Amino acid sequence: MLADLNRLARRILLLMARGAISLVDDTKSVQTLQVRLNALELIPDVPRYAEYGFTSNPPDGTQALIAFKNGDRNDGFVIATSNAKYRMTGLASGEVAIHDSRGQSVYLTDAGIIVDGGGNPITFTNAPEMIADTPLLKCKGDILDNYETNTRTVAGMRQVANTHTHDVPNVTLGGSTRTSNGPNQLE
Template identity: 40%
Template structure:
């Protein structure tokens, strides 16, 4: 009986921590569930994945997974770490962090000395904000062929309340007197300026 207990204890200890490769992810519920193969002869379904609060991800097929089986019980396990070898960024320096989507090639890189958002040719959207504030001590540069805005633009907003649309309307509506262009000292008024495309 002692030998039987020792063997069971040994097997449970050996099964406490295992590794596998993810083949399928179910991300529809309140907790993510994975299908993976801890060995070439075994496939396990619906293993919960315990990810960090505030960070959601869907690891691609082929990602490594670290499984913790509570008390060595393979029916009571959870994935506590994942890694996709083919797309994991490398070469980060001490203290640096990167949030990345390997297959899409997008990343937010908190590097030493700069912050780099790499959209890899994809749209970047900020949705539902009431105010978006960009505070830069030197300047803000938009390197783009066209800068579009659906609403009004106000410069020097702390001291100026007029929008560019209002200033343009005031400018386009004003005229100038043209003095002494005809014999006899006549004065005429020019027409308001217009925009020719």
């Protein structure tokens, strides 16, 4: 009976383990990881389950929490991953963020949503339209619409509009000018 209790105690101790990810296979419907539990134990092809709608490819060295069915080291699955090196810190209670190892993030703060491209472009694709239902839309930089065929920005078009003149027809030459003055109202 003592042997049975010892075997049960070992299985209970083997139910969970923490390790470091050393390889990710993200080519199948279920992602699999190679996880090093200690200097002697490297477990290959451990399936990783994530919440629906969220996916990631954790960098090498990311910590993984593995559950083993009945304490069997050949029948495990990753239930959580964490990487302290890239974790966003300082979130207030109730705030949420998704982020990666390159500094890109979507941060749902108490004051509003912050999208940080981490120095990379942000691209919206496959959307027949974008709607900004807001009383004021601000842009620190310049805006270029129809960018595939247009080279002039909105600021460039404003400059042309603010300084343009028109020919005035039927003006008798002499001391008169043939073009109008620029617009009176520049903004």
